[in-house]
Amino acid sequence: MxxxxxxxxxxxxxxxxxxxxxxxxxxxxxxxxxxxxxxxxxxxxxxxxxxxxxxxxxxxxxxxxxxxxxxxxxxxxxxxxxxxxxxxxxxxxxxxxxxxxxxxxxxxxxxxxxxxxxxxxxxxxxxxxxxxxxxxxxxxxxxxxxxxxxxxxxxxxxxxYHREIDYLYGKRLLLVKDPLLKELLIAEEGKYLLLEEKLQKSDTESAKERLTQLKEGLALVREALACW
Incomplete structure (x- = not known):
């Protein structure tokens, strides 16, 4: 089948x-x-x-x-x-x-x-x-x-789980260094960086707030990538 x-x-x-x-x-x-x-x-x-x-x-x-x-x-x-x-x-x-x-x-x-x-x-x-x-x-x-x-x-x-990244990305996937998860994380990091570049060009309060949130997300992606 x-x-x-x-x-x-x-x-x-x-x-x-x-x-x-x-x-x-x-x-x-x-x-x-x-x-x-x-x-x-x-x-x-x-x-x-x-x-x-x-x-x-x-x-x-x-x-x-x-x-x-x-x-x-x-x-x-x-x-x-x-x-x-x-x-x-x-x-x-x-x-x-x-x-x-x-x-x-x-x-x-x-x-x-x-x-x-x-x-x-x-x-x-x-x-x-x-x-x-x-x-x-x-x-x-x-x-x-x-x-x-x-x-x-x-x-x-x-x-x-004791780390936020374990809930976000899967503790067992991180432990075995799953290659597809790494591929996904690298793509996510790229999206964050592109958005960060755009937001840095704006002086509005909403852009600054969004930038702070984005940096927090980027830090978590990079913490996860450090498992490899």
């Missing part, structure tokens, strides 16, 4: 055979897990009827209807506590992910693992995970179609 590198990476992190794919869209992740023999039971969940109908068609086409069940509804509310071991949430923003987790604390508590691939606000997701007693056990970065994606496997436990 031909699915994106991002979704393959997400699927590869699943360790248990009973899975819920939240925001399943066309059902690609559970179908792929079934195809590679990693699935005993799956729930393909989506809040939108159209994509869920397409997921049903794809499930039938791949003869996986006995293994993969579709459910219409918002986030993890389609599940009962203890019904699945693994929940996968990918393809949406970080703040929406946080709201999904907030809405179903009993289901989150019952999971053995949580696989997340937030498209932005990743630092907020990391902070929230720590606040509800989850450890970011694995963190990976991939690049696809010119975009960078962070993918996390989370399990229950106590963990806190």
């Amino acid at each position: 031909d699915i994106s590198k991002r979704l393959q990476t997400v699927a590869a992190l699943a360790s248990y055979p009973v899975v819920a794919d939240i925001g399943t869209d066309h059902g690609y992740v559970p179908i792929y897990l079934h195809k590679i023999g990693k699935l005993k039971k799956a729930f393909a969940c989506d809040v939108r009827k159209g994509p869920l109908e397409k997921a049903r068609e794809n499930i039938l086409m791949h003869q996986a209807q006995e293994i993969i069940e579709t459910r219409l509804g918002s986030g993890l509310t389609t599940l009962q506590p203890g019904e699945v071991d693994t929940a996968i949430i990918a393809g949406m923003g970080g703040m929406l992910m946080i709201r999904i987790l907030e809405d179903s604390p009993a289901v989150v508590s019952s999971l053995k693992e949580l696989i997340l691939a937030p498209q932005h606000d990743v630092d907020q997701v990391r902070r929230y995970l720590h606040s509800i007693g989850l450890i970011i056990e694995t963190e990976l970065m991939i690049k696809e179609d010119g975009k960078y994606y962070t993918i996390m496997r989370c399990i229950h436990g106590e963990e806190k």
Whole structure:
């Protein structure tokens, strides 16, 4: 089955055979897990009827209807506590992910693992995970179609980061000196420097305030780059 590198990476992190794919869209992740023999039971969940109908068609086409069940509804509310071991949430923003987790604390508590691939606000997701007693056990970065994606496997436990850069950029990515993260940081540094040059030409109060904020951000990027 031909699915994106991002979704393959997400699927590869699943360790248990009973899975819920939240925001399943066309059902690609559970179908792929079934195809590679990693699935005993799956729930393909989506809040939108159209994509869920397409997921049903794809499930039938791949003869996986006995293994993969579709459910219409918002986030993890389609599940009962203890019904699945693994929940996968990918393809949406970080703040929406946080709201999904907030809405179903009993289901989150019952999971053995949580696989997340937030498209932005990743630092907020990391902070929230720590606040509800989850450890970011694995963190990976991939690049696809010119975009960078962070993918996390989370399990229950106590963990806190002590540096701001660990929440902003990912402690485990910094520890392993991830080459894609370095590439992203160098690009960020370049953007900061260009903007700094423009702001220095302005004498307005708003420009001065923005310049102060920019320098703080640039300092954090450079602190992160110093890990290499």
